Amino acid sequence: MTIKTGDRLPAATFAVLRDGVQRLTTEDVFKGKKVVLFAVPGAFTPTCSERHLPGYIDHYEEFKKRGIEVACMAVNDAFVMKAWAEHRHVPDGMLMLADGNGDFAKALGLEVDSSKYGMGMRSKRFALYAEDGVVKVLHVEAPGEFRVSSAEAMLAAI
Secondary structure, three states: OOOOOOOEOOOOEEEEEOOOEEEEEHHHHHOOOEEEEEEEOOOOOHHHHHHHHHHHHHOHHHHHHOOOEEEEEEOOOHHHHHHHHHHHOOOOOOEEEEOOOOHHHHHHOOEEEOHHHOOOEEEOOEEEEEEOOEEEEEEEOOOOOOOOOOHHHHHHHO
16 A cells, blocks of 8 residues: 555664664654655666756755755665765765665555666655655656656645
């Protein structure tokens, strides 16, 4: 079943690379906070690297002014997410969450089989806005599209 507006985010654990691999739970990321989480099918892939992530980097300060934290998630490992963050000059405060096995994407009902592209199971492209772990806005992209999960679309929806 796919998550929907009004649902509480499921419990999961992410990996981040900070002085070694560290684990962050959904509670660590969302409890008592306003957070925009956007998910990409894969770090370093064309749309993700050239359009999706850059939009959130460009608008990062606008989210912060609204008291909203920003997190990016992909079904990649923490080392890839850190390298991608460094390559794209991601601001220090933006979380780069590795959902290495796709457990969170699957728990959300937003996993996609990208095996025909040699990528295995991944996350659909989406963005959500949550307050204290409850989804207030959810934008899931249609296959092959990039519109509703952009930073601009999320800023307009919040």
